[in-house]
Each structure stands twice: as C-alpha cells, then as structure tokens.
Amino acid sequence: MEDKIKLHDKVFKPYIRHDRIIAAIDDVADKLNRDFYNCPDVPVILCVLNGSIPFTGELLQRITFPCQVISIKMSSYQGTQSTGTVLNVMGLTSSVKGRRVIICEDIVDTGNTIVALKEMLLDKEGAADVRICTLLVKPDVYDKPDKLDYVGMEIPNAFIVGFGLDYDELGRNNKDIYVIDDNPMKKYYILFGPPGAGKGTHAGAIAQKYNLKHISTGELLRAEIAAGTELGKQAKSLIDAGMLVPDSVVEGMIETAFDTVKGVDGFLLDGFPRNLSQAADLDEILDKRGESVTAVVGLMIDDDMIFQRIRGRAIIEGRADDASDETIANRIKTYHTQTEPLIDYYKAAGKYWEVDVDGGTIEENRARVLAKMETIA
Ligand code: 5GP
Numbered sequence: 001m002e003d004k005i006k007l008h009d010k011v012f013k014p015y016i017r018h019d020r021i022i023a024a025i026d027d028v029a030d031k032l033n034r035d036f037y038n039c040p041d042v043p044v045i046l047c048v049l050n051g052s053i054p055f056t057g058e059l060l061q062r063i064t065f066p067c068q069v070i071s072i073k074m075s076s077y078q079g080t081q082s083t084g085t086v087l088n089v090m091g092l093t094s095s096v097k098g099r100r101v102i103i104c105e106d107i108v109d110t111g112n113t114i115v116a117l118k119e120m121l122l123d124k125e126g127a128a129d130v131r132i133c134t135l136l137v138k139p140d141v142y143d144k145p146d147k148l149d150y151v152g153m154e155i156p157n158a159f160i161v162g163f164g165l166d167y168d169e170l171g172r173n174n175k176d177i178y179v180i181d182d183n184p185m186k187k188y189y190i191l192f193g194p195p196g197a198g199k200g201t202h203a204g205a206i207a208q209k210y211n212l213k214h215i216s217t218g219e220l221l222r223a224e225i226a227a228g229t230e231l232g233k234q235a236k237s238l239i240d241a242g243m244l245v246p247d248s249v250v251e252g253m254i255e256t257a258f259d260t261v262k263g264v265d266g267f268l269l270d271g272f273p274r275n276l277s278q279a280a281d282l283d284e285i286l287d288k289r290g291e292s293v294t295a296v297v298g299l300m301i302d303d304d305m306i307f308q309r310i311r312g313r314a315i316i317e318g319r320a321d322d323a324s325d326e327t328i329a330n331r332i333k334t335y336h337t338q339t340e341p342l343i344d345y346y347k348a349a350g351k352y353w354e355v356d357v358d359g360g361t362i363e364e365n366r367a368r369v370l371a372k373m374e375t376i377a
Contacts, residue, residue: 004185005178007170011185012161012178016153021135021163021177022058024152028133029062031150032102036065043100048117049073049090050172051106054164055135055152059104067102070094074113097126102150106164107136111144118146136160185291186258187212187266187377190273192342193299194335195328196309198357199270202299202369207268209370210377213261217271220253221245242330244338247278255285266294275338279345295376296346297369298354305358306332 004013036043045067047056060069073090101121108114114132121127133150140157142148159180161171171178189212191199200216207214221239224232235245250272258267273279286292301309310328346352355372357365 004181005171005174007161007167010167011181012167012171013181014176015160015162015179016155016177018163018175021152024135025055025058026062028135028150028152029059032059032133033062033064036067036102039065039100041100042066042068043102044094044096045069046092046096046101046103046121047071048103048105048113051164051166052104052135053172055106056104059133068094070096072117074117092125095125096121098128100129100131101127102131102133105132105134107138107160108132108134108148109138109141111142111146114148115144115146135163186264187294188286188291189266189268189294189373190296190346191268191270191299192296192339192346193357194301194303194306194339195331196306196313197299197301198309198362198365199299201362202366203268203270205366205370206297206373210268210373211265212268213257213264213266214268214270215254215257215272217250217253217269220257221250242327242334244274244334247275247281251278251281251285254282258285258289273342276341276345279342293346293349293351296342296352297372297376298343298352299357299365299369300354301358303332 004011006012043065045056045060045063047053047069049071050073056069060067070093071090072092103114103117103121105114114134118130118132121130131149132146134148135152136155137148137151137153138157139154159167160177161167161180162174162177164172165177166172187210189206189210191203191206193199200219203214203216206212221232221235225236225239226232231249235249238245254269254272261267269282273282282293307325307328310331311325343352353372353376355365355368357368360368
C-alpha cells in the first residue's frame with residue numbers, strides 16, 4: 001500500500017487495503033448468491049454513480065444469478081460534508097417498474113441518500129422490492145430505521161476516499177481506501193548560511209508565504225537573556241564570546257516549539273542546526289515524530305560581505321555578538337569549521353539548495369530566495 005496521498009488541500013493516510021475490500025465484497029456476493037440463486041425473475045442491480053462503480057464492478061464479477069445492471073446518479077455531499085439534501089443528478093437508465101432492485105452503494109453515512117433513493121424506487125418508480133447493498137456503513141452516523149440488507153464493512157465516522165470514493169472528484173481511482181489525516185506531516189525547512197547572510201531578513205517572508213513557524217534559535221535565546229532567566233544568563237556569557245550554547249539547551253527549545261505551535265504547515269529553522277551533531281540530533285527528534293527535514297536552503301555570501309553586513313547591523317541593532325571585529329572573526333571561523341560541513345551532510349541526503357545572496361538589494365535577494373523555495377515546496 002502506498003504512503004499518504006494529497007487530494008486538493010487535504011492529506012489522507014492509508015486505511016483499508018485492497019485485499020480487505022475484496023474479501024468484504026466476496027462475503028457480500030456470497031450472501032446475494034445465496035438469496036437470489038433461484039429467483040423467479042431477473043433482479044436489477046442498480047449502481048449508484050459514481051462512487052459505486054468499483055464496488056459494483058467487483059460484485060458483478062462474483063454474482064452467479066442472471067441480473068440486469070442499470071445506474072443512477074445521486075448527490076448529497078459537498079467536499080467532506082453531507083448537505084442533508086439529496087439531489088437526483090441523473091435519472092434511472094432503465095425503468096424498474098415491477099422489478100426487484102438491489103441498490104449498490106459505496107458508503108452509507110447518514111443514510112439520507114439511500115433512504116431517499118429506496119423511497120423513490122418504491123413510491124415513484126413502482127419497484128416491487130428494494131434491497132440495500134453497501135460496501136461500507138458508518139453505524140455511528142446512520143440514523144434511519146431502514147434495514148441495510150447487505151453490508152461489506154462497518155467503519156467509524158471519518159471521511160474516507162479511494163475505491164470509488166472521492167474528495168471533490170479526486171481519489172476515486174485509488175485501489176485502497178484512505179482516511180483523512182487530521183494531523184498531516186509537517187514541513188521542516190532549514191534556513192542555512194553564514195552569519196550576516198540575511199537569514200533573519202528573509203525568514204519572515206518565507207514563513208508567511210508557506211504558513212511556517214519561524215524558529216530563530218538566536219532570537220529564542222536573546223528572549224531568555226532579556227528575561228534574565230537562568231538559561232539566559234548561561235547563554236549570555238557564551239554568546240558574548242562568540243561561542244555556541246550547549247546543544248541540549250537549543251534542542252530542548254526547538255522540541256518545545258514543535259510540540260506546542262499549532263495551526264502551521266511546518267517550521268522554518270534559522271540558526272539551527274549549527275553543527276553535525278545538532279543535525280544528527282535533529283534527524284533523531286524528527287524521526288521520533290515520524291517526520292524528517294524537508295529541505296535546507298543555504299544563503300551564500302563570502303567572508304568580506306559577512307564583515308560588511310555584520311558591522312552595519314551592529315550599528316543599527318547594537319547586538320553584543322556583532323560588537324567587535326574579533327567577535328565577528330570568531331563567528332566566521334566557527335561557521336567555517338563547525339557549520340559549513342552541514343552543506344555536505346544535507347547534499348548527501350539530497351536536501352540541499354543554495355541561493356547566491358552576495359550581491360543585490362534585500363528585495364532582489366528575497367525574490368531569489370522565494371523563487372528557490374518555489375522549486376522545492
Ligand atoms: P449519506 O446520504 O448516507 O449521508 O451519504 C451517502 C453519500 O455520501 C455516499 O454515497 C458518498 O457519496 C458520500 N459519502 C459519505 N461518507 C463519505 C466518506 O467518508 N467519503 C466520501 N468520499 N464520500 C462519502
């Protein structure tokens with residue numbers, strides 16, 4: 001069975017395998033064959049389009065008594081919700097007057113569709129007898145007194161697709177059945193690059209465009225320092241010296257963010273991971289969640305430009321870690337020795353993309369970064 005699938009804006013996860021569906025259809029066919037094997041007339045198999053096409057098709061291959069096949073199209077669903085109003089979109093393809101009818105439905109949810117159809121066949125179309133045969137039923141939702149004569153499988157109340165069932169007309173052609181995934185996989189992007197490359201400058205635009213939570217470890221730490229927390233005090237002395245704070249501290253802050261931030265499609269990490277050991281830890285953190293790094297976007301500038309940009313930023317923002325040439329040189333050295341090896345690490349995983357932001361205005365570079373994201377997202 002394949003992995004998760006995306007149809008329009010929603011993600012669906014594997015739910016009922018094809019072989020289980022077929023086993024349920026075998027059972028239904030056995031029961032029908034038993035009930036109709038010496039039927040004095042030819043029953044009508046009524047396929048309710050379009051969802052029941054695969055079910056009816058499989059069922060017909062197993063039915064051993066003579067039967068006529070006709071179809072009708074009804075609709076009560078819009079998107080993932082039943083509207084409560086059943087529409088007869090396309091009439092019966094043949095008269096059922098005086099005939100025994102076996103309705104073949106893909107799924108019975110509230111039962112509005114099937115009961116309206118049954119009544120219409122008996123009262124308006126003059127059918128002699130109507131039986132309901134459905135591949136699936138949601139017993140928690142079905143609230144009608146009418147008996148469901150043949151049922152393949154009972155399922156809980158969740159929106160499913162596949163094997164004929166659609167989400168806004170997509171998904172019918174999947175041979176397995178999928179259920180909507182209320183907690184779809186998140187995206188984990190890493191904005192990478194030397195200090196002063198513009199990670200903080202462009203992160204907001206990327207995060208907004210792709211509905212990501214921007215996590216700047218530097219900013220999280222600076223917030224702790226400003227609040228004067230114990231963690232902040234420890235971090236301050238290290239940051240002032242251009243050194244990295246312990247991995248466990250940074251990773252704890254990041255995991256907390258992954259756990260607590262809701263309503264986003266993913267995260268944009270900025271300033272983490274900064275070394276190979278952090279990258280391995282991040283892989284482990286995501287692996288535990290059944291997820292992985294989506295892509296790494298490297299913003300590239302050369303060392304002269306790093307100096308130029310950081311000196312400029314120091315004047316505007318007054319950041320302690322930008323204060324002196326010595327600190328800047330230290331940070332550049334730390335970047336080359338500890339952080340730069342991550343490029344090969346993520347290249348080897350096929351997850352590294354690079355944008356040249358050495359020249360150009362902020363707007364030009366932002367456009368380049370967003371254009372690169374478009375090729376990845
Ligand atoms: P009811 O009238 O019983 O509430 O709904 C019956 C119809 O709604 C089905 O024939 C099917 O078209 C649609 N439906 C009900 N539940 C689901 C579901 O979980 N997934 C999909 N794709 N369609 C459903």
